[in-house]
Amino acid sequence: MEYFSVVQSLCRIGLESPTPQFRKQVERLRDRLVADGDEKSAAALSRLLAGGASEQTMAPSAVEVSRSLVTGDELTSNVHPPSDRETSVALAEVVLEPGAGKPAPIFTETLQIALDAMLNEWRQAAALRAAGVEPSRSCLIYGPPGTGKTLSAFWLASQLRLPIVNARIDGLVSSFLGTTARNIANLFSFANRYRCMLVLDEFDALAKMRDDPHEVGEIKRVVNTLLQNLDGRANTGLTIAITNHDTLLDSAVWRRFQNHIRIDLPDERTRISMLQTFLTPLEIEEDVVKALAFIVGGRSGSDLKNFTDALKRVLALGAVKVSSAVVIEAAKSLVPRMGIDTGESSPGRLFVEDEPSFVGALLSSGLGIKQESVATMLGHSQPTISRYRKEYAGRRAN
Ligand SMILES: Nc1ncnc2c1ncn2[C@@H]1O[C@H](COP(=O)(O)OP(=O)(O)OP(=O)(O)O)[C@@H](O)[C@H]1O
Ligand SMILES: [Mg+2]
The missing domain is CATH 3.40.50.300 (P-loop containing nucleotide triphosphate hydrolases)
Structure with a gap:
C-alpha cells in the first residue's frame, strides 16, 4: 500500500489514546488490507491494535498504562455491566x-x-x-x-x-x-x-x-x-x-x-495545602490559611472540603469585601456547626471563647505565623497581640 509507513505512524499515534471510533477505523483498514492480499501491512496494524508496538515505542515518561499489562475489549458507552438477576440492579x-x-x-x-x-x-x-x-x-x-x-x-x-x-x-x-x-x-x-x-x-x-x-x-x-x-x-x-x-x-x-x-488523616502541612486548594478562587493570605488549619484541627480531607464550602457560602452572603478579618470572623460563626473539636483547651474552643489564649496557642504552634498577621486577622494592635503572647507563655511556664 502506498504511503503505508505514514499511515502506520498515524495509527500508532492515534492508538496511544484511542477513541472507540478510531480503533474501529483502524480495524476496517486492516480488514481491507487483508481483502487486498496485503498480509504484511495488515499484520503490522494488528500488532498496533494489540498494543505491542505502542509499548515498544513508548517513552518511559508516557502517561498511559502499559498496553500489555491491561488488555481486553474496549469499554464504550454501549457496554452495560451485569445486573443482579432478582433485583435487576447493576452490579457495577x-x-x-x-x-x-x-x-x-x-x-x-x-x-x-x-x-x-x-x-x-x-x-x-x-x-x-x-x-x-x-x-x-x-x-x-x-x-x-x-x-x-x-x-x-x-x-x-x-x-x-x-x-x-x-x-x-x-x-x-x-x-x-x-x-x-x-x-x-x-x-x-x-x-x-x-x-x-x-x-x-x-x-x-x-x-x-x-x-x-x-x-x-x-x-x-x-x-x-x-x-x-x-x-x-x-x-x-x-x-x-x-x-x-x-x-x-x-x-x-x-x-x-x-x-x-x-491513607490517614492529613498532617498539618497537607491540611494547609488542602485548604489553600479548596479555598480557590478566593485570595486568602497564607497566614490566615494556616490559622484556619490550626482551628479545624486533625480532620479528613472531606471535612475540610465541607468546611471551606461552608466558609465560601458565608463569605458570599456577607456584603463586605473579603479580607483576613472577614474570613476569620466567618470561620468563627462556623465553629459551632461544622463539628470542629471544641473540647477543653482545643484550638476551636479557644478561638471562640478565649481570644488571648487562642493568640498565644496559635503563635506558639510552630506554624510560623507572623504576629502582625494575627493582629490584622483579629483586629487588634500589635502590642495587644504581643501582650497576649507573653501572658500565654507565662501561664504555660507556671
Ligand atoms: N486527600 C484528599 N485530597 C483532596 N480532596 C480530598 C482528599 N480527601 C478527601 N477529599 C475530599 O473529600 C471528598 C470525599 O473523598 P473520598 O470519597 O475519596 O473519601 P473516602 O476516603 O473514599 O471516604 P469513605 O471512606 O467515606 O468512602 C472528595 O471528593 C474530596 O472533595
Ligand atoms: Mg470511599
Whole structure:
C-alpha cells in the first residue's frame, strides 16, 4: 500500500489514546488490507491494535498504562455491566473517564511517592519484564472515612487513562441466598473481559456479613468465591479494593493484594495545602490559611472540603469585601456547626471563647505565623497581640 509507513505512524499515534471510533477505523483498514492480499501491512496494524508496538515505542515518561499489562475489549458507552438477576440492579458502574470533574487528590509527600511508584510500575511493564520481574496488579487502599480513598482510585485510573469498573460490594450482597456468589462471579468475568481497572469499593461489606448468624453458610461461600475470583484475576488488568475497616478483613484477603496503601488523616502541612486548594478562587493570605488549619484541627480531607464550602457560602452572603478579618470572623460563626473539636483547651474552643489564649496557642504552634498577621486577622494592635503572647507563655511556664 502506498504511503503505508505514514499511515502506520498515524495509527500508532492515534492508538496511544484511542477513541472507540478510531480503533474501529483502524480495524476496517486492516480488514481491507487483508481483502487486498496485503498480509504484511495488515499484520503490522494488528500488532498496533494489540498494543505491542505502542509499548515498544513508548517513552518511559508516557502517561498511559502499559498496553500489555491491561488488555481486553474496549469499554464504550454501549457496554452495560451485569445486573443482579432478582433485583435487576447493576452490579457495577462503568466510568469511562474517571478523572472527569474530579480534583486531583492532595496527599502527604510520602503517600504521593508511594502512589507515583505504583503508577510508574504500571506504566513500564515492559521494562520490568525485561528485568525479569512482573509488575504488581493489585492494591488495597484503607484508612479512615473521607480521606480520599475513592478519589485516589479514580485518580490512579485517570493517570493511566483507564476506564473503571466500579463495584460497590454492598450492592453485590444480595438478600437472596446463593445470589451473592453468582453476582461476584459475573462481576469478575465482566471486568476480566474488558480493558479496565476494577475498583471494589466498601470492600468490608462482605466481612461485615459475618456478624449475621443467619449468613454463616452463605458468607463462607461468598468469601471463597471472592478469593477464587481475585486469584483468577491475578494476571489480568488492575484491581483496587477500598475499605474503611481494615481490621475486619482476614489475612487471606490481605494476601491477595500486592500493594497495601494506608491513607490517614492529613498532617498539618497537607491540611494547609488542602485548604489553600479548596479555598480557590478566593485570595486568602497564607497566614490566615494556616490559622484556619490550626482551628479545624486533625480532620479528613472531606471535612475540610465541607468546611471551606461552608466558609465560601458565608463569605458570599456577607456584603463586605473579603479580607483576613472577614474570613476569620466567618470561620468563627462556623465553629459551632461544622463539628470542629471544641473540647477543653482545643484550638476551636479557644478561638471562640478565649481570644488571648487562642493568640498565644496559635503563635506558639510552630506554624510560623507572623504576629502582625494575627493582629490584622483579629483586629487588634500589635502590642495587644504581643501582650497576649507573653501572658500565654507565662501561664504555660507556671
Ligand atoms: N486527600 C484528599 N485530597 C483532596 N480532596 C480530598 C482528599 N480527601 C478527601 N477529599 C475530599 O473529600 C471528598 C470525599 O473523598 P473520598 O470519597 O475519596 O473519601 P473516602 O476516603 O473514599 O471516604 P469513605 O471512606 O467515606 O468512602 C472528595 O471528593 C474530596 O472533595
Ligand atoms: Mg470511599
